[in-house]
Amino acid sequence: MVHVIVSGMVFLVLIHGGREAASMPPNSLMKVIRYTLTTSFGSICYGSLFTAAIRTLRWEIRGLRSKIGKNECLLCCVDLMFHLVETLVRFFNKYAYVQIAVYGKGFNRSARDAWELFQSTGVESLVAYDCSGAVLLMGTLLGGLITGTCAAIWTHIKWEAKNERMLMVGSTAMLMGMVLVGVAMVVVESAVTSMYICYAEDPLLIHRWDAEFFSQLSEALHQRLRHRSARGREALTQNRFDVNIQESVSL
Numbered sequence: 001m002v003h004v005i006v007s008g009m010v011f012l013v014l015i016h017g018g019r020e021a022a023s024m025p026p027n028s029l030m031k032v033i034r035y036t037l038t039t040s041f042g043s044i045c046y047g048s049l050f051t052a053a054i055r056t057l058r059w060e061i062r063g064l065r066s067k068i069g070k071n072e073c074l075l076c077c078v079d080l081m082f083h084l085v086e087t088l089v090r091f092f093n094k095y096a097y098v099q100i101a102v103y104g105k106g107f108n109r110s111a112r113d114a115w116e117l118f119q120s121t122g123v124e125s126l127v128a129y130d131c132s133g134a135v136l137l138m139g140t141l142l143g144g145l146i147t148g149t150c151a152a153i154w155t156h157i158k159w160e161a162k163n164e165r166m167l168m169v170g171s172t173a174m175l176m177g178m179v180l181v182g183v184a185m186v187v188v189e190s191a192v193t194s195m196y197i198c199y200a201e202d203p204l205l206i207h208r209w210d211a212e213f214f215s216q217l218s219e220a221l222h223q224r225l226r227h228r229s230a231r232g233r234e235a236l237t238q239n240r241f242d243v244n245i246q247e248s249v250s251l
Contacts, residue, residue: 001036002183003094004044006190007197008032008101014198014205032101040100043107047100050092055133058085095127097190098197114197123200125224126217132192136185140178147177 009032016024025031036044061082091108095118099110118124151173152166159165198205199217207214 001041001044002186003097003190003193004036004040004101005029005032006187007098007194008035010191010194011098011102011198014194014209017208035104036101039104043100043105043110044097047092047096047107047111050088051094051096054085054088054092055094058082059134061085094189094193095197098194102197117197117200121200122221122225123196126221127196129224130192130196133189136189140182140185143181144174144178147181148174 009029012024012028012032061078064078091111093111093115095114096107096111099105099114100107103110105113115124118127148170152170155166155169195206195217203214203218206217
C-alpha cells in the first residue's frame with residue numbers, strides 16, 4: 001500500500017513539475033490514498049503474495065551463478081532456473097505497482113506492460129544492475145540489529161535479566177525495528193521505482209524535474225547498453241570461433 005501511494009505521488013509530482021506547481025491537483029495525497037484503499041486494493045493484495053518471494057529467489061539464483069565457476073552441469077541447471085524466474089518476473093515485479101497507481105490496471109497486466117516498456121526502451125539493462133534494493137535491505141537489517149541490541153542491553157541494565165529474557169526481548173525488538181525501518185525504506189524504494197518508469201515512458205519528465213540527475217541517468221544507461229552490446233559481440237565472435245574449430249576438426 002505504501003509502495004502504491006508513494007509511486008502515485010512521485011508520478012504526479014514529476015508530471016506536473018513539482019509539488020507546488022499550479023497544475024497539481026488539490027488534496028492529491030488523500031485522493032491517492034483513497035484510490036489505493038478502494039480500487040487498487042485487490043491488485044495490491046494479489047501482487048504481494050508473490051512479488052517478494054520471486055525477488056528473493058532471483059537474488060539467490062544470481063548469487064549462486066557467481067559461485068558455481070566452470071561446472072557446466074550445475075551452470076545449465078541454474079540457468080534453467082534463472083530463465084524460469086525471469087519468466088515469472090514478467091508477471092510479478094515491483095514496477096507493476098507504479099502502473100497500478102497511475103493507470104489502475106490489474107497486477108499481471110501492469111507487470112507485463114512495465115517489463116515490456118523496460119525492454120523496448122533499454123532501461124531494463126539499467127534496472128538489472130540497480131543496487132538500491134540491496135542497500136535498503138542492508139539498512140533494514142542494520143536498523144533491526146541496532147534496535148535489538150539496544151533493547152537487550154536496556155533489559156539487562158534495568159532488570160538485570162538473564163540471557164533467556166535478554167534474547168527474547170532483543171529478538172522481539174529486532175523484529176519490530178526491522179518492520180518499522182522497512183516501511184520507511186519502502187518510501188525510498190518506491191520513489192526509485194517510479195523514476196525508472198517515468199524515465200522509460202518519457203525521459204523529459206526527469207529532465208524537467210532535475211536536469212543534472214537526468215544527465216547522470218542517461219550516461220549510466222548508455223554505458224550499460226554499450227557494455228551489453230560489447231558482451232553480445234564477444235559472445236557472437238566466440239560462438240563463430242567454436243563453430244569454425246568444430247568444422248575444421250570434422251574435416
